[in-house]
Amino acid sequence: MQPVDRERKAKDLVNSLAVMIKTAQIHNLNNVSVTNSIRRVLDILNSLVSEDAVTLDLVGEFFHVDGGRVRYSMEYIFNYDFLIREFKKRHLGTIVFEEVLGEDDLRALLTALTQSGFSEKPFEALLEAIENIENIDVRPLKKIKDDAVELDRKKIIKKTYFNVVSLTKSISSKISAGEKVSIKKAKRIMGTIVNQIIEEESMLIGMTSIKDYDEYTYNHSVNVSVLAIALGHRLGLSKKVLTELGLCALLHDLGKIDVPKDILNKPVEFSEEDWKIIMRHPAWGAHAIFKMKGVDRTSISAFVTSFEHHLNYDLSGYPKLRKKFALSLFSRIIAIADQYDAMTSSRVYSRIPVPPDKALSIIVDRGGTQLDPQILKTFINMVGVYPLGSLVMLDTNELAIVFDSNANPDFSNRPRVFVLINSKGEKTRQMVDLMERDQEGNFKRNIAKTLDPNRYKINLAEYLL
Numbered sequence: 001m002q003p004v005d006r007e008r009k010a011k012d013l014v015n016s017l018a019v020m021i022k023t024a025q026i027h028n029l030n031n032v033s034v035t036n037s038i039r040r041v042l043d044i045l046n047s048l049v050s051e052d053a054v055t056l057d058l059v060g061e062f063f064h065v066d067g068g069r070v071r072y073s074m075e076y077i078f079n080y081d082f083l084i085r086e087f088k089k090r091h092l093g094t095i096v097f098e099e100v101l102g103e104d105d106l107r108a109l110l111t112a113l114t115q116s117g118f119s120e121k122p123f124e125a126l127l128e129a130i131e132n133i134e135n136i137d138v139r140p141l142k143k144i145k146d147d148a149v150e151l152d153r154k155k156i157i158k159k160t161y162f163n164v165v166s167l168t169k170s171i172s173s174k175i176s177a178g179e180k181v182s183i184k185k186a187k188r189i190m191g192t193i194v195n196q197i198i199e200e201e202s203m204l205i206g207m208t209s210i211k212d213y214d215e216y217t218y219n220h221s222v223n224v225s226v227l228a229i230a231l232g233h234r235l236g237l238s239k240k241v242l243t244e245l246g247l248c249a250l251l252h253d254l255g256k257i258d259v260p261k262d263i264l265n266k267p268v269e270f271s272e273e274d275w276k277i278i279m280r281h282p283a284w285g286a287h288a289i290f291k292m293k294g295v296d297r298t299s300i301s302a303f304v305t306s307f308e309h310h311l312n313y314d315l316s317g318y319p320k321l322r323k324k325f326a327l328s329l330f331s332r333i334i335a336i337a338d339q340y341d342a343m344t345s346s347r348v349y350s351r352i353p354v355p356p357d358k359a360l361s362i363i364v365d366r367g368g369t370q371l372d373p374q375i376l377k378t379f380i381n382m383v384g385v386y387p388l389g390s391l392v393m394l395d396t397n398e399l400a401i402v403f404d405s406n407a408n409p410d411f412s413n414r415p416r417v418f419v420l421i422n423s424k425g426e427k428t429r430q431m432v433d434l435m436e437r438d439q440e441g442n443f444k445r446n447i448a449k450t451l452d453p454n455r456y457k458i459n460l461a462e463y464l465l
């Protein structure tokens with residue numbers, strides 16, 4: 001679609017939504033003029049909805065459709081302002097319209113909007129009322145003050161990360177208690193993390209490299225999810241697909257809740273019997289996902305990725321297959337994220353964690369056999385030759401830790417580092433870019449070798465947060 005066309009349609013969307021709400025305030029919802037106004041919105045929406053969802057945001061005093069500001073034109077001025085007031089009245093900030101919508105969906109939205117206008121907690125009422133509309137979602141109004149500009153970016157990132165951790169916890173506990181889980185709610189939270197990864201990739205990848213959390217299982221799931229989304233983003237997947245991918249990644253080890261704790265937390269090597277049980281977690285997870293509320297495309301994908309995530313690219317691995325088939329794209333992405341995070345963490349199967357750069361080289365060797373070689377290439381580009389958290393010895397005899405692997409995309413061997421110990425052996429905290437040159441034009445510092453951060457008991461969290 002031509003940009004001019006899109007702009008025109010964005011204006012029409014704001015206008016027709018305003019007309020629809022206005023008409024519903026005057027007439028009964030079944031009145032023919034209400035139906036006509038619904039159909040008008042529907043026409044515009046369905047011509048805008050393509051591969052991705054259509055997002056209508058209220059930002060300050062302006063509407064944005066899919067991130068582009070809708071201009072305030074004379075012909076629409078009253079309807080534009082009317083819609084702003086209606087949004088604000090309900091603390092409504094965003095409406096997301098997914099896929100092709102039907103008249104019923106819009107009528108249900110209109111009913112929800114009408115009812116929530118009278119509620120004491122209008123946004124909560126709206127949220128509840130639209131819970132059963134498959135293709136429409138709403139988000140609360142953000143106060144301008146809360147915008148990223150004003151708040152510390154790191155705080156926001158941290159908050160998002162831990163929101164996803166608590167989402168994971170609540171999904172797991174609901175499933176263990178035999179309760180139903182709402183995929184829709186999970187999708188909404190996942191949508192936030194997708195947006196942040198697109199904007200702040202390196203900082204969120206940074207969060208995944210901090211491994212001294214209390215609850216390994218939840219953090220592992222969140223880390224795999226963050227890494228998978230970032231990887232999927234680099235592979236060019238759309239936001240909507242990334243949200244699905246993130247959820248699948250979050251649920252990949254769900255089957256582990258059925259593995260007895262004393263096996264999972266064993267301080268010694270697993271016995272053959274233990275392995276037999278552990279190897280059933282992909283199938284158990286698939287079964288648990290199958291029992292979730294509302295089967296949709298996401299839950300089907302999650303079912304598949306749970307089942308496939310320990311199958312290798314060459315179809316070795318487990319569960320053992322009788323017939324060969326092609327692994328899904330999501331499974332191939334999640335396998336890489338899963339193996340990398342598991343290796344660099346200490347709590348998986350009670351092993352000593354592998355330093356990030358070692359983990360990377362082990363994973364590189366698995367390309368073409370256990371892992372998809374093409375996707376792996378993108379992953380290596382993403383985490384860098386020296387992944388975040390690598391401990392390095394510089395040729396200046398300084399000890400440093402990598403904290404921005406992709407600072408210099410053309411020189412992947414020259415990350416930005418924190419010098420922890422200077423050449424005199426003193427403790428410091430100096431941030432250094434390995435691209436820095438001296439007066440003759442030679443690089444001031446080069447990486448001489450990598451070291452094992454676990455042996456130096458370095459708390460990465462201290463430097464990243």
Ligand SMILES: [Fe+2]
Nearest residue numbers: 252253309310
């Ligand atoms: Fe697993």
Ligand SMILES: [Fe+2]
Nearest residue numbers: 252253338342
């Ligand atoms: Fe895993």
